[in-house]
Amino acid sequence: MTIEAFDLSHSPEQIREFVENAVAGRGDEERHPRFYAITGSHVYGFESAESDVDVRGLHLAPAEEYAFLDTPAGEVTVNMDGTTEGFEAYAEVDLRSYELRTFGSLVESANYNVVELVFEAPTVMNGMPLEMDALRELIREFLPMNVPHAYLGMAKSNYYKHLDPEKAEGYDPRAKKFLYVYRGLLGAQYVLDEADVEADVFALAETVDGGDPDLVADLVAHKRGEGGAVPDDLEERARAAILAQFNDLDALPDVDKTGYREAIDDWMRKVRA
Numbered sequence: 494m495t496i497e498a499f500d501l502s503h504s505p506e507q508i509r510e511f512v513e514n515a516v517a518g519r520g521d522e523e524r525h526p527r528f529y530a531i532t533g534s535h536v537y538g539f540e541s542a543e544s545d546v547d548v549r550g551l552h553l554a555p556a557e558e559y560a561f562l563d564t565p566a567g568e569v570t571v572n573m574d575g576t577t578e579g580f581e582a583y584a585e586v587d588l589r590s591y592e593l594r595t596f597g598s599l600v601e602s603a604n605y606n607v608v609e610l611v612f613e614a615p616t617v618m619n620g621m622p623l624e625m626d627a628l629r630e631l632i633r634e635f636l637p638m639n640v641p642h643a644y645l646g647m648a649k650s651n652y653y654k655h656l657d658p659e660k661a662e663g664y665d666p667r668a669k670k671f672l673y674v675y676r677g678l679l680g681a682q683y684v685l686d687e688a689d690v691e692a693d694v695f696a697l698a699e700t701v702d703g704g705d706p707d708l709v710a711d712l713v714a715h716k717r718g719e720g721g722a723v724p725d726d727l728e729e730r731a732r733a734a735i736l737a738q739f740n741d742l743d744a745l746p747d748v749d750k751t752g753y754r755e756a757i758d759d760w761m762r763k764v765r766a
Contacts, residue, residue, distance in 0.1 A: 530614030648677025
C-alpha cells in the first residue's frame with residue numbers, strides 16, 4: 494500500500510516538509526532524516542476520521558558525537574503529547590524519529606512496532622531504499638524470534654487494561670480496544686505460520702486459520718460510526734473470537750537470535766558509511 498491510498502489531511506510532499514523541519518531544522522543537534530513511514534491505525538486497517546497520522550522513522554546524527562559525554566538524543570518527537578509549538582498546522586500528525594543507534598537497538602530487540610515499520614508501513618520519505626530492503630531481508634531471515642511473543646504480550650496487556658470487566662479503572666469496551674487485542678493474537682499466529690509480518694487486521698483475519706473477517710468488518714464499522722462501547726451482541730462475538738484465537742495460538746518457540754545482533758551491527762555500519 495502507498496501513502497496515496499490514504500485520505501490524509503496533508504499531501505505526501507507536505508508531510509515530507511514537516512519531517513524535514515521537525516527533525517533537521519529543530520534544535521541545535523545535527524540530524525539527517527533518512528526513512529519515514531505512516532504507522533498506527535492507518536496501517537492496522539481501522540483508521541477513522543478522528544485518527545491522528547502516525548509517522549515514524551529514523552535519522553542520522555554524526556557518529557563522532559558518540560565519543561563525547563553529551564551523546565545525541567535517542568529520538569525526536571513532535572506533537573506526541575499535545576501540539577508542539579511551531580507545528581500547529583500539523584497538529585494531527587504525530588512524529589517519532591529515532592537516531593540510528595536507537596532504531597538499531599529496537600530492531601535488535603525485534604520490537605514489533607519497528608518491525609512493522611520496516612515491513613508494512615507506506616513510506617513518505619526513503620533516502621536509503623537499498624539499506625531498507627537489506628534490513629527487511631535480514632529480519633525475515635531470523636523470524637520468528639520473539640516477535641510472536643511481543644504480539645501476544647500486546648494483546649494480553651490491552652485486554653487486561655481495557656477489556657477485563659473486573660477492573661473498573663481503565664475498562665473501555667470500545668471497538669478499538671477489541672481490534673487491538675484481536676490484531677495482536679492474529680499477528681502472533683501469522684508470524685509463526687508465515688515467518689513474515691502483516692499489520693493489517695483485515696488481511697490477518699483473512700489469512701490466519703480461524704480468523705473472522707466479518708467480525709473485523711463490524712468492529713471497524715462501529716469504530717468509524719457510532720464509536721463508544723460496542724453493543725452486547727458484537728461484544729459477545731468479539732470476546733468469543735478472542736478466546737478462540739488465544740486457545741488456538743500455537744506454542745511460542747524458544748527465541749533464537751544467534752548472529753542477529755552482529756548482523757544488525759553490520760547493517761548499521763553500512764548505513765553510517
